[in-house]
Amino acid sequence: MACTIARIAGRPATSSLPNPMQSDTPHAPHTESRVEFTVDNDPRLMAGVTTIVSFAAHASGMPPGEQDALAAAVVEACKETFPLLNGNERSLKVIVDHFHDRVEIAIEHSGERLPTAGLDTFCAGAPSGSSGLSTALLNTHVDRVKYETQDGRSRTIMVKYRPGATPQLP
Numbered sequence: 001m002a003c004t005i006a007r008i009a010g011r012p013a014t015s016s017l018p019n020p021m022q023s024d025t026p027h028a029p030h031t032e033s034r035v036e037f038t039v040d041n042d043p044r045l046m047a048g049v050t051t052i053v054s055f056a057a058h059a060s061g062m063p064p065g066e067q068d069a070l071a072a073a074v075v076e077a078c079k080e081t082f083p084l085l086n087g088n089e090r091s092l093k094v095i096v097d098h099f100h101d102r103v104e105i106a107i108e109h110s111g112e113r114l115p116t117a118g119l120d121t122f123c124a125g126a127p128s129g130s131s132g133l134s135t136a137l138l139n140t141h142v143d144r145v146k147y148e149t150q151d152g153r154s155r156t157i158m159v160k161y162r163p164g165a166t167p168q169l170p
Contacts, residue, residue, distance in 0.1 A: 032099050033059070038091040041082040046075045049094060053105060056098035061162045069141040070160045074105050077156065084154075085111040101165035102143075106157045143167060 035052055039045050050071040057067040078092055085092075093108040144159040144167070161167050 032097065034098075035096045036093065038093050039078065040091045041085075046078065049075055049078060052094075052096055053103070056096050056103045057160065060098050060100065060103050062103070062160070063163065066141075066160070066163070070103065070105075070158075073141040074107075074158065077107055077158065081107055081109060081111075081156070085109055087111075102159055102161045102167075104157060104159050106155050108153055108155045110153050 033056070035056070037048075037052070039049060053071040053074045054067045057070050058064075062070070074094075078094070081092055087110075089110055093106075095104075095106040095108070097104040097106075142158040142160045144157075146157040146159070148155050148157070159167075
């Protein structure tokens with residue numbers, strides 16, 4: 001069993017996970033890369049999520065303010081997804097893909113299905129309890145949010161394009 005220990009604020013945060021973090025990091029600049037990891041519901045481990053997402057956003061050419069906003073949105077989405085976990089599952093699988101023009105973050109779990117988990121965190125200035133997310137998504141920290149389920153697993157995918165990049169719709 002792999003064990004990851006991150007020193008945060010002088011106290012170690014430990015996450016004993018069956019799969020260590022994997023990375024497919026290219027050696028050439030401005031090429032694609034992928035980082036996959038699982039994270040437990042421990043607030044101290046959210047610093048690692050912030051760092052990985054910020055690094056991918058930086059590598060994609062996003063300005064510092066957008067890097068921070070994207071990282072904060074992903075952390076909030078993770079925090080809102082943890083209560084959906086049930087049974088023996090205690091962690092989320094997070095996949096961060098960075099491309100030359102965008103960053104894609106996927107959060108996977110096999111708990112309760114709730115497509116709107118974390119969506120209000122992307123809506124800057126959205127009134128609390130608002131069901132009109134479509135209008136509030138105009139002021140978002142991500143450019144696209146996609147939700148899908150397959151074989152009992154739920155996946156929320158967030159996409160953020162760097163300024164000046166042309167969005168590629170599927």
